[in-house]
Amino acid sequence: GFDQNWNYIGNRRFGRYTNLPGGTYTLRLKGSNNDGVWNEEGTSIRVTVVPPVWQMPWFWGIVALILVGGAFGAYRLRVRSLEARSRVLAGQVAERTAALQQEAEQRIQAEEALRER
Known part of the structure; x- marks a missing residue:
């Protein structure tokens, strides 16, 4: 048990046991009357x-689920962000490619016009 010997607590009507690990315990009590006669059998x-x-254990399971869920959510958020950025960059590349192609065509036309003169 927690205490191996009897604890005499005087006139106090309570006992205090702090930091007990979880579990089932048997509290054995003895008392005396006003004349000091002890009940040796106790209860x-x-x-x-x-x-x-x-x-x-279930608490740590919930904590693990929350951490895994949070990590997965952060991963998905990052992937979506990267995909959106990729779409924006692809659009910019397409615009600039089209502008360069148009400029190249204009130069070719200008060169042809100069050759015809």
Whole structure:
């Protein structure tokens, strides 16, 4: 158990056990009357200590799902951003290519006009 020996607590009507790990415990109690006569048999109380949420296995499962979901969401967001940027750049390349082709055609026409003179 947690305590191997009896704890005499005087007139206090409570006991305090901090930092108990989660689990089921048996609290054994003895008491005395006003004349100091002790009840040697005592009584037992079962106490269940529920561990904090962060010590529960399901909590870490949820945390893992949130982290994986967040990472996947960030990945998808980045991919969409890169795809949008790629579309914009492809549009700019197409515009500039068309402008260069038009300029090249104008130069060819200008050269032909000069040759005809």
